[in-house]
Amino acid sequence: xxxxxxxxxxxxxxxxxxxxxxxxxxxxxxxxxxxxxxxxxxxxxxxxxxxxxxxxxxxxxxxxxxxxxxxxxxxxxxxxxxxxxxxxxxxxxxxxxxxxxxxxxxxxxxxxxxxxxxxxxxxxxxxxxxxxxxxxxxxxxxxxxxxxxxxxxxxxxxxxxxxxxxxxxxxxxxxxxxxxxxxxxxxxxxxxxxxxxxxxxxxxxxxxxxxxxxxxxxxxxxxxxxxxxxxxxxxxxxxxxxxxxxxxxxxxxxxxxxxxxxxxxxxxxxxxxxxxxxxxxxxxxxxxxxxxxxxxxxxxxxxxx
Amino acid sequence: xxxxxxxxxxxxxxxxxxxxxxxxxxxxxxxxxxxxxxxxxxxxxxxxxxxxxxxxxxxxxxxxxxxxxxxxxxxxxxxxxxxxxxxxxxxxxxxxxxxxxxxxxxxxxxxxxxxxxxxxxxxxxxxxxxxxxxxxxxxxxxxxxxxxxxxxxxxxxxxxxxxxxxxxxxxxxxxxxxxxxxxxxxxxxxxxxxxxxxxxxxxxxxxxxxxxx
Numbered sequence: 186x187x188x189x190x191x192x193x194x195x196x197x198x199x200x201x202x203x204x205x206x207x208x209x210x211x212x213x214x215x216x217x218x219x220x221x222x223x224x225x226x227x228x229x230x231x232x233x234x235x236x237x238x239x240x241x242x243x244x245x246x247x248x249x250x251x252x253x254x255x256x257x258x259x260x261x262x263x264x265x266x267x268x269x270x271x272x273x274x275x276x277x278x279x280x281x282x283x284x285x286x287x288x289x290x291x292x293x294x295x296x297x298x299x300x301x302x303x304x305x306x307x308x309x310x311x312x313x314x315x316x317x318x319x320x321x322x323x324x325x326x327x328x329x330x331x332x333x334x335x336x337x338x339x340x341x342x343x344x345x346x347x348x349x350x351x352x353x354x355x356x357x358x359x360x361x362x363x364x365x366x367x368x369x370x371x372x373x374x375x376x377x378x379x380x381x382x383x384x385x386x387x388x389x390x391x392x393x394x395x396x397x398x399x400x401x402x403x404x405x406x407x408x409x410x411x412x413x414x415x416x417x418x419x420x421x422x423x424x425x426x427x428x429x430x431x432x433x434x435x436x437x438x439x440x441x442x443x444x445x446x447x448x449x450x451x452x453x454x455x456x457x458x459x460x461x462x463x464x465x466x467x468x469x470x471x472x473x474x475x476x477x478x479x480x481x482x483x484x485x486x487x488x489x490x
Numbered sequence: 491x492x493x494x495x496x497x498x499x500x501x502x503x504x505x506x507x508x509x510x511x512x513x514x515x516x517x518x519x520x521x522x523x524x525x526x527x528x529x530x531x532x533x534x535x536x537x538x539x540x541x542x543x544x545x546x547x548x549x550x551x552x553x554x555x556x557x558x559x560x561x562x563x564x565x566x567x568x569x570x571x572x573x574x575x576x577x578x579x580x581x582x583x584x585x586x587x588x589x590x591x592x593x594x595x596x597x598x599x600x601x602x603x604x605x606x607x608x609x610x611x612x613x614x615x616x617x618x619x620x621x622x623x624x625x626x627x628x629x630x631x632x633x634x635x636x637x638x639x640x641x642x643x644x645x646x647x648x649x650x651x652x653x654x655x656x657x658x659x660x661x662x663x664x665x666x667x668x669x670x671x672x673x674x675x676x677x678x679x680x681x682x683x684x685x686x687x688x689x690x691x692x693x694x695x696x697x698x699x700x701x702x703x
Contacts, residue, residue, distance in 0.1 A: 356497035357613065364504060469583040473511060476590045477504070483597060484500070488613065 188270045191438060196262040199442070200412035201225035203419065203449040207376075210453025225412065232405030240398060242302045250297025251399060251406040257290040258410045262417050266341045268441035269430040275341045280328045283340060284321065287373070290410070291317055298395035309394025312464075316379070316391070319471035320369045326478035327362045327369075330485055331425075334358075344424040357488070361481035363425045368474035370422055370452075372467075374415040377456040379467055389464060419448045495535045498528055499613040502651070503593060506624040509644060510585040513575050515636060519563050522643050526555025529650055536654060543662040551650075554669055559643065559676050566680035567636060570687040577694070579631040592623035606655075614654055621648030633694050635683045639676060646672055 205222035212219020221227075239247065264283045266272040295310035331343040334355055372379045375392040384390055396407050423444050430437055462470060505525045509518050530552035533544055578585055596619035605615060625645025629638050646668075653665070690697045 356493060357500040360497055360500050361504070466582070469511065469586065472583065473507065473586055476507070476586070480503075480590075480593065483594065484613075487597060487601065488496070488611065 189273045192267050192270060192273055193263075195267060195438075195442075196259070196413070196416065199445070200416040201229060201409065203415055203445065204412050206446055206449040207453040207456065210450050211457050214454070214457035225408070229405045229409050232408070233402050235401040237401035237403060240301055243300050243398075246293075246300045247297050247398075248403065250293045250300070251403045251410070253293040254290040255406050255410040255413075257286040257293075258413045258417065261286040262413060264340050265417055265420055266344055266424070267420055268437040269345070269434070270437070272341045275339050277338045279340050280332070280338065280343065284324055284328070287414070288317075288321070290414075294395055294407075297399075301398045303398065306395055306397060309391055312391045313395060316372055316467060316471060319468060319475055320372045323365050323369050323471065323475040323478045326475065326482050327366050330358050330362050330478070330481045333482075333485055344421065346424075346428055355485075358481035358485040359425055361477045361484065363422065365474040365476075365478035365481065366418075366422050366425065368470060368477075370415070370418040371455070372471060372474075373418055374411065376452055378459050378462050378470060381461050384461075389461065416445070419445055423448060495532065496613045498532060498535065499617040499651075502528055502617055502647075503613075503620060506593070506621055506644065507586055507589050509640070510589045510624060510627065511582050513582065515567060515576055515634070515640075516564065518576065518637070518640055519560050519567075522640055522647070523556050523560040525644070525647055526559070527552050529647055530555065532651070532654055547662060547665050550666065550669055554673055555643075555647075558673065562676060562680050563636065563639065566683050569684055570636075576637050577633045579633065585627060585631060588627050589620075589624050592627065593620040596620035596623065609655060614651060618648045618651035618654075621645075621651060624648075633696060635679070635686055635695050638695065639679050639683070642679075643672075643676070 202222065202225070204225040205220070208224065209219050209222055260274075261283050263274045264272055264279050264286075266275075291313065295313055298306040298310045328343065331346075332338055335343045335345070335347050337343055368378075371377070375382055380391040380393075381389065382393065385393065392411070396404060399407055420441075423441070427444050431440065502525055505521050505528075509521045509525075512518055512521070530548050533548055534540070537544055580588075593616075596616040600616035600619060603615060609615060622645055625641050625643075625648055628641030628644055630641075632638055632641060650668075653668075686692075686695075686698070
């Protein structure tokens, strides 16, 4: 029971911290002091206390967009196990629900963007769903590999790996899958090689474009659910790249937090040393991620009998 | 040991695709250098006991492929003062897809080959075939002479992986000879690159079809 409460608390409280750590890492690389690590919390609280301006052309979908997104992402967060602990909700086949909760969130974000009637936001929506077409199959291939390795269709068991833990015989497909999932993580959370969260240049925006008309609490909710999405996908990735656990259960919580912050630092480093890809090269990157996950699956089927 | 070997080989496959997909020549050279170092480590994973000839081979392979050849190439690149971008005949995405198809083909065909039974579990054969194919693709689809040298290096890496199958039987002198050939080959090509560059003020091999006084 305590584990479930800690799981939910972490899921709710920790996400904005990741953004703070990423920004701090980027600032450190640029030789700046950077905003405080807790800046994202202040931003979100500030936004939640502000008023909203809602365009008269919009309908209820405009408000439903961010709310449904937050609900879907929160539910997805309940499905994944954190560290060595089981997830609060688990049933056979929940990986499909997990993938399509992200799909639902994306659908409502794009629908809300197009609800404003701005062609600019429609463009952003088109880009978002185009890239999602490529990142979703990559995620499914990754899940296929994990399902085959663990012989289970429940996310909790899949991510914890087989009963005896991941052996080095599985290293080859897992390396491929973790590379693919890392690219998916960067694409889904709009980080630099794919999308720049700071840019406001019309030609290159993807995610930022879609939320231009949202203000006040709605924008706060969008920022918060984006951070939570990063938390969730980061947790999934950590299960694959660092499947180590200690015997003492309570140590696993701080260990998980340190691992996740380490991942945030890695993302910050990637953002600092890489340039943003040109828009027409992004499908290439995502197809590469898809190929990696697909090859992981082929290798597994072919060589790990 | 085979498990760890397979992990290393998969990283080599990933690097192949990375070499096909990046536009910076320096990044490609560095990738191939790291690939060479990984290749040097492979004999360690195959051999049960570390003998002195094997140790010498590992050190020579790592030093030549990991440091000497990349240094020569980066110096040639700097002296020639050309644009630091790869100019592919076909786009980067089609190159990656071709490379991926070659890799898939290699994985399929390696299952059909009549191999010795101890080699069925490892990825040595498919990796070497895939790396040779990727080397071919790099050689054929790039205009600049230096990118073609990189393709040649990748090709050689593939053959090196194949020779790992015979690592127990292959005498040291053969490996050394191959390494020397490779080193001299790259050395000479980098000098030729400089000459091409001086004669045509570009490294584009397409200019070589026209005769000049």
